[in-house]
Amino acid sequence: RPVLEITEAVREYPGVPPVRALDGVDLTVMPGEWLAIVGPSGSGKSTLLNLMGALDKPTSGSVRIDGHEVGKLNDEKLSALRGRSLGFVFQSFHLLQSLSALDNVGTALMYRGIPAAERRRRAESALTRVGLGHRLGHRPSQLSGGESQRVAIARALVGDPALVLADEPTGNLDSRNGEEIMRLFGELHADGATLVLITHDDEIARAAPRRVHIRDGRIVQGALV
Numbered sequence: 643r644p645v646l647e648i649t650e651a652v653r654e655y656p657g658v659p660p661v662r663a664l665d666g667v668d669l670t671v672m673p674g675e676w677l678a679i680v681g682p683s684g685s686g687k688s689t690l691l692n693l694m695g696a697l698d699k700p701t702s703g704s705v706r707i708d709g710h711e712v713g714k715l716n717d718e719k720l721s722a723l724r725g726r727s728l729g730f731v732f733q734s735f736h737l738l739q740s741l742s743a744l745d746n747v748g749t750a751l752m753y754r755g756i757p758a759a760e761r762r763r764r765a766e767s768a769l770t771r772v773g774l775g776h777r778l779g780h781r782p783s784q785l786s787g788g789e790s791q792r793v794a795i796a797r798a799l800v801g802d803p804a805l806v807l808a809d810e811p812t813g814n815l816d817s818r819n820g821e822e823i824m825r826l827f828g829e830l831h832a833d834g835a836t837l838v839l840i841t842h843d844d845e846i847a848r849a850a851p852r853r854v855h856i857r858d859g860r861i862v863q864g865a866l867v
């Protein structure tokens with residue numbers, strides 16, 4: 643069963659005339675796939691990310707995430723779906739500065755009623771998986787950009803999500819750290835993770851085995867990548 647299935651999705655923002663940010667998007671992601679979505683500024687990437695992340699609903703068409711039709715869920719159920727099925731990685735890391743790496747990762751499990759000792763155990767395991775087993779007690783200010791992004795990736799993985807969404811994950815990193823992060827995604831993919839990478843950067847997208855282009859709110863299959 644697809645992890646993500648988007649069918650004829652249209653998203654219009656109000657205006658006179660309305661802005662059609664997505665104009666009939668079809669996209670299916672199967673378990674274990676690593677897909678890059680590439681497009682220039684204004685092409686609809688953020689709008690699509692918001693649909694894939696259950697942060698927004700399509701104006702028309704269908705978005706199914708991990709078997710759930712997003713359009714039919716209320717805010718509470720959307721929030722539960724995000725917590726259970728999705729992991730997010732952002733350009734700017736979004737770590738809490740006052741917390742250690744271990745606690746930044748462990749707090750992602752707070753809302754599931756998992757006891758503190760078990761949260762710590764799983765957070766340590768996720769940080770070890772991204773190569774940061776020796777940085778558990780460090781705060782974001784004591785970590786490099788590349789290490790900070792690894793913490794964010796551990797946080798995205800710790801709940802064992804059906805799908806990890808990474809939005810320009812190398813955008814705040816120098817090219818060496820960026821390449822290391824893409825290598826880590828490669829390892830996670832080899833391990834069976836399902837990944838969607840969103841980027842404006844063709845070079846970065848080349849790390850992913852499957853690529854689609856988005857342009858003016860439409861998916862253009864592989865040819866242009």
Ligand code: ADP
Pocket residue numbers: 655656661662663681682683684685686687688689690
């Ligand atoms: P990208 O992330 O690729 O830069 P966006 O999804 O942000 O693209 O934007 C796609 C189109 O929708 C652009 O024309 C943008 O100006 C427009 N847009 C995005 N958000 C809004 C909004 N809240 N209201 C009106 N228009 C918007």
Ligand code: ADP
Pocket residue numbers: 688692695697730732733734735736809810
């Ligand atoms: P960055 O600039 O770090 O890539 P943004 O702050 O632009 O990330 O966020 C990208 C998108 O993700 C936005 O549409 C935003 O609403 C959403 N978002 C931001 N923080 C969170 C979060 N903690 N959980 C879920 N979605 C988020």
